[in-house]
């Protein structure tokens with residue numbers, strides 16, 4: 079979440095950038111945020127002041143601001159479901175922790191202990207419930223995908239709520255058929271179970287791509 083907050087700050091600072099670039103010096107605090115974006119301090123100011131024509135400078139800054147804002151919006155359009163991702167049990171056939179028999183695990187287990195659980199994208203709360211198997215659970219709908227967050231200690235959303243990426247939808251726990259506290263995540267595409275790792279990969283790739291592009295437009 080810190081990274082997200084930083085990017086909001088970056089967005090805010092970038093919007094100020096256009097008005098302030100004439101007075102920017104390499105030592106300005108305005109670019110302190112660049113350490114987060116892994117950009118050397120002062121590079122932006124140097125790059126945009128170089129052209130001699132002021133209108134060109136303004137246009138260049140404006141275009142860069144627009145692209146930067148789009149990239150930031152894209153970056154925060156996805157979120158990992160937990161602050162730290164550690165896979166405890168993968169999707170597919172495994173030895174059932176209760177019976178010891180080979181059983182298909184319909185999701186992945188992520189290590190979690192009393193942690194906030196985040197929506198991975200913008201979507202809608204399809205269901206909030208409780209049963210013996212999943213314990214307290216929340217089902218979120220993202221277009222053709224539905225994602226279930228299970229064994230929660232509590233749900234913090236209600237059916238029909240709209241959610242954005244990074245919104246807290248519950249707190250992890252060990253309710254239902256669970257041998258210890260973790261987050262069991264399932265994903266369905268058009269009603270069929272798929273490996274939820276594809277969503278984690280999507281988050282990772284989207285954020286990495288945005289960071290790379292952000293870096294390239296300010297260097």
Ligand SMILES: [Zn+2]
Nearest residue numbers: 185186187262
């Ligand atoms: Zn599981």
